[in-house]
Amino acid sequence: MSRQVVELKNVSKKIGSKTIIDDISFNVYSGEVFGFLGPNGAGKTTTIRMIVGLMKLSSGDIIVNGKSVKSDFEGAVSQVGAIVENPEMYKFMSGYKNLIHYSRMYKGISKEKIDEVVKLVGLQGRIHEKVKTYSLGMRQRLGIAQSLLHDPKVLILDEPTNGLDPAGIREIRDYIRRLARERDMAVIVSSHLLSEMEMMCDRIGIIQHGKLKDVQLISDFVGEQSKVYKLEVSNPAQIADSMRQSFPSWEIQLVGQDLLINCTKEDIPSIIKWCVEENISVYGALVAAKTLEDRFLEVTSDKKGEPVHV
Incomplete structure (x- = not known):
């Protein structure tokens, strides 16, 4: 059963008279990947810096595995593993020697523990080669291995797929989901790649x-919409107006070569029947699900309805 690992309670951050973070609260649970999205300058990195202890809170509190960042800083931060953008490491050393060097920051990290995290991130075959020979994806995996050496309860990754090619992005995404599932960790991922967040995150x-x-939940976030069906028909531009007259209660839009119709599932047979009677060829009818990007732009639109650029 999932348990609460990270809790932000009415967290605010002010710098001078400017409020950077304004009274935010949310929880992250074990075994889940939590995606943190926002336009540039929205406060994602500031929030992450407060969670990992790199920036003080102006008010509120952050609880990590039952320990308060304010009252038990060392206890709370010891529960966190984090990578901010590209992990830094010694390129002239092997991946294994980098891990040994990093392990000296903590007490009691054994050779068996190092071998365990190497296997977990799939670097067994290359771990004794110099880091300068690694691809960017392999360096990211080595960075994740570094952050797991002390058995943190929460892993925070800021832009973990930044600069990776499609194969590398998929590789890192798979490892992140595997970590959450197999290690029952809470994983917080900050990213601007909306399509990746949709495939990677639970919430x-x-x-x-x-x-x-x-x-x-990602499923609720993407699926939160009135039912819109995409109808693939012959000559859509010519029949759009006629269809609006026949079905005045439905919102009908022409998008490219498709008709988007706001209606119920039960209405689809009537629409297809009407098309057949009007000698209109129907090539397909399916739910036009909104993508995460569509929903993201809806939520972050300004009052005039214009999207805030990310």
């Missing part, structure tokens, strides 16, 4: 102007 939180706009 997502959106922050804008320092305020938390929404926290939802």
Whole structure:
């Protein structure tokens, strides 16, 4: 059963008279990948810095595995493993020697523990080669191995797929999901790659102007919409107006060569029947599910409806 590992309680950060983070609260649970999204300057990195102890809170508190960042800083931060952008390591040394060097920061990390994290991130075949021969994806995996040496309860990755090719992105995504599942860890991922977040995360939180706009399951977040069906027909531009007259209660839009119809599933047979009677060829009818990017732009639109660029 999942348990709460990270809790942000009414967290705010002010620098001078400017409020950077404004009273945000959310929880992250064991075994889940939590996606943290927001336009540039929204406050993602500031929030992460406060969780890992690189920046003090102005008010509120952050609880990591039952320990408060404010009252038990060392106890809380010891539960966290983190990589901010590209992990730093000694390129002239082997991956294994980098891990040995890093392990000296903690007490009691055995050779068996190092071998365990190497196997976990799939670097057994290359771990004794120099880091300068590694691809960017392999360096990211080595960075994850470094962050796992002290058995943290939460792993925080800031832009973990930044600069990777599609194969590397998929590789890192698979390892992140595997870590959450097999190690029962809470994983927080910050990224601007919306399609990757959709495939990687269980839940997502959106922050804008320092305020938390929404926290939802990915499935609910993407699926939160009125039912819109995409109808592939012959000559869509010519029949759109006629269809609107026949079905005045439905919102019908022409997008490219497709008709998007806001209706119920039960209405689809009537629409297809109408098309057949009007000698219109129907090539397909399916739910036009919104992508994460569509929902993200909806949530982060300004008052005029214009999207805030990310």
